[in-house]
Amino acid sequence: MIIVLLGPPGAGKGTQGELLAARLGIPKIATGDLFRAALREGTPLGVEAKQFMDRGDLVPDSVILGILREAIASPEAVRGAILDGAVRTVPQAEGLAECLTTIGRKVDAVLLFEANHTELIRRLSSRTTCDICQTPFKGLQPGTACPRNDGGRLIRRQDDEPEAIQNRLNVYEELTAPVIAWYETHGVPVQRIDAIGDVTDVTARAAQALERVQHAG
Ligand code: ADP
Numbered sequence: 001m002i003i004v005l006l007g008p009p010g011a012g013k014g015t016q017g018e019l020l021a022a023r024l025g026i027p028k029i030a031t032g033d034l035f036r037a038a039l040r041e042g043t044p045l046g047v048e049a050k051q052f053m054d055r056g057d058l059v060p061d062s063v064i065l066g067i068l069r070e071a072i073a074s075p076e077a078v079r080g081a082i083l084d085g086a087v088r089t090v091p092q093a094e095g096l097a098e099c100l101t102t103i104g105r106k107v108d109a110v111l112l113f114e115a116n117h118t119e120l121i122r123r124l125s126s127r128t129t130c131d132i133c134q135t136p137f138k139g140l141q142p143g144t145a146c147p148r149n150d151g152g153r154l155i156r157r158q159d160d161e162p163e164a165i166q167n168r169l170n171v172y173e174e175l176t177a178p179v180i181a182w183y184e185t186h187g188v189p190v191q192r193i194d195a196i197g198d199v200t201d202v203t204a205r206a207a208q209a210l211e212r213v214q215h216a217g
Contacts, residue, residue, distance in 0.1 A: 001108040001109065002081055002083070002107050003080070003082045003108060004083045004086070004183075005017050005082060005085065005111050005113065006087070006112045006179060006190075008115070008176075009124060009165070009169065010115065010119075010124040010165075012115075012195050013084050013085055014032075014033070014085070014134075014136070015199060016111075016195075016203055017030065020082055020203065020206055020207070020210070021082045024080070026077070027076045028082045029071045029086055031085055031086045032084075033084075034067060035049035035050075036053075036134060037134075048063065049063070054158045054159060054164065056159045056163075056166075056168035064086065064088075064092050065095040065099070068092075068095070068099065080108075088171075089176065089179065090182050092179075093179050093182050093186075107188050108217065109188070109191060110183045110188055111191050111206055111209060112190050112192050113195040113202075113206075115196050116196075119196060120169065123138075125162065125165060128140050128144070128154035129157050131152050131154075132150045132152030133150050141154070142155055189213055193205045193206050193209055
C-alpha cells in the first residue's frame with residue numbers, strides 16, 4: 001500500500017507514521033527528516049533545503065519530486081510506503097501520481113490528521129527534537145540527552161520558533177489544504193482522523209481507517 005499522510009504541522013504525522021510503518025512492515029518516508037539528515041551530513045540537498053525550512057517555507061516541488069521518485073523506486077518500498085509530509089502541494093500530488101502510474105502503482109489511501117490551531121501551536125512550541133533520530137519529546141529541555149540513547153541531544157527546531165510556526169500553518173492552509181480536495185476528486189479516499197487524544201488512540205483510529213480502505217478496495 002502507498003499511503004499518504006496529510007495534516008498540518010504538529011498534527012502528529014511523524015509519530016503516527018512511524019507506528020503505522022512498524023505495524024504494516026513498510027518504510028516511512030518523511031521528507032522533513034530526510035532534509036534534516038542531509039543538512040547534518042552537509043550535503044548540497046541539505047544546504048539548499050535549510051533556507052526554506054528554517055523560515056517554515058516549502059522546499060521547491062522539483063526537489064521533492066526527485067526525492068519521491070527515488071524513494072518509491074527503492075527496493076525497500078516494493079511492498080509499499082508511508083509518505084509522511086511528503087506531499088504538500090497540488091503539483092506534488094500530480095507529480096507523484098504520474099510517477100506511480102509509470103510503475104503500475106497508485107496512492108491507495110490518504111490519512112488526514114486533524115487538530116485545531118490552538119492545539120497545534122501548543123504542541124509545536126512546547127516540543128524538543130532529537131538531533132539524531134528526530135523524535136519529538138514533550139516536557140524535556142533543549143540540551144537533554146535523547147531518551148532513546150542514540151547519542152543525540154534534544155534541540156528546539158528552528159522552525160518551531162513562533163514566527164516560523166505561524167508561517168508553516170499559513171503555508172499549510174494556502175498550499176497543502178487544497179491537496180485534500182485534489183485526492184477526493186481523483187478517486188483516492190481521504191480518511192479524516194481526529195488527531196487529538198492519546199497517541200495509542202489516534203493510532204487505533206488510523207489503523208481502523210486503513211482497514212476500511214482495504215475492505216472497500
Ligand atoms: P512539519 O510537517 O511539522 O512542518 P517536517 O519535519 O515534516 O515538519 O518538515 C519540515 C520542513 O521540510 C517543511 O516546513 C518544509 O520546509 C520542508 N518540506 C518537507 N516536506 C516537504 C514537501 N513535500 N514540500 C515542500 N517542503 C517540504
